[in-house]
Amino acid sequence: MTKQLTCEERIDAALENEIEVLRDLWEFYCEGGQDDYHPEHESNMWEYGLSFDYVPVGTWEDQTEGYFRYQLSWGGPSDEFRFFVSMDRRPYRIQYHFMDWFDGAKRILHGTDEALLEEIFGWFAEGGGVDAEFEKAIE
Numbered sequence: 301m302t303k304q305l306t307c308e309e310r311i312d313a314a315l316e317n318e319i320e321v322l323r324d325l326w327e328f329y330c331e332g333g334q335d336d337y338h339p340e341h342e343s344n345m346w347e348y349g350l351s352f353d354y355v356p357v358g359t360w361e362d363q364t365e366g367y368f369r370y371q372l373s374w375g376g377p378s379d380e381f382r383f384f385v386s387m388d389r390r391p392y393r394i395q396y397h398f399m400d401w402f403d404g405a406k407r408i409l410h411g412t413d414e415a416l417l418e419e420i421f422g423w424f425a426e427g428g429g430v431d432a433e434f435e436k437a438i439e
Contacts, residue, residue: 307377307405311398314379318372318396319413322348326420345423350374352429354437355382366437368421368430376400381409383421389430391421 321341328338329345337344350371357366368383377400384393394409394417409417424430 307398307400307403310377310400311396311405311407314377314398315396315407315413318379319416322420323416326416345420348372352424352433354433356437368424368433370417370420370424381417383417389425389434391418394418394421 324341325338325343325345325348328336333344335344335346341348350373352368352370355363355367355369357363359366365384368385369380370383371378371380373379377398379396379398382395382397383391384395386392394414395406396409397404397406399405421430
């Protein structure tokens with residue numbers, strides 16, 4: 301029987317894959333393919349991922365900060381980007397989380413990966429998603 305790799309052992313490859321797909325979809329969207337499917341990924345920015353929402357502080361045990369979550373997949377494994385924002389709702393830290401049953405790992409984004417996710421967060425904000433999800437969560 302083959303030993304299942306831990307999330308820590310799998311996270312870098314998973315993050316690299318998600319960044320590659322998001323970069324391709326984002327560039328395709330920005331070049332005018334807003335409603336079209338990307339030919340390689342058979343998706344578009346509107347349909348990629350499962351949800352975008354706000355997770356208030358205290359939702360999870362020992363959670364000390366609220367964050368916006370761009371959830372890409374659910375189950376085993378699941379993955380998501382977390383945007384920690386200042387009072388003006390601008391990201392000051394973006395993390396990628398990769399989780400599987402009773403295991404998980406995370407990475408803080410930097411450089412071009414961070415810049416890409418900041419742009420995508422700005423897209424959610426321009427569309428009203430950031431404000432709407434925050435207000436919904438604190439009602």
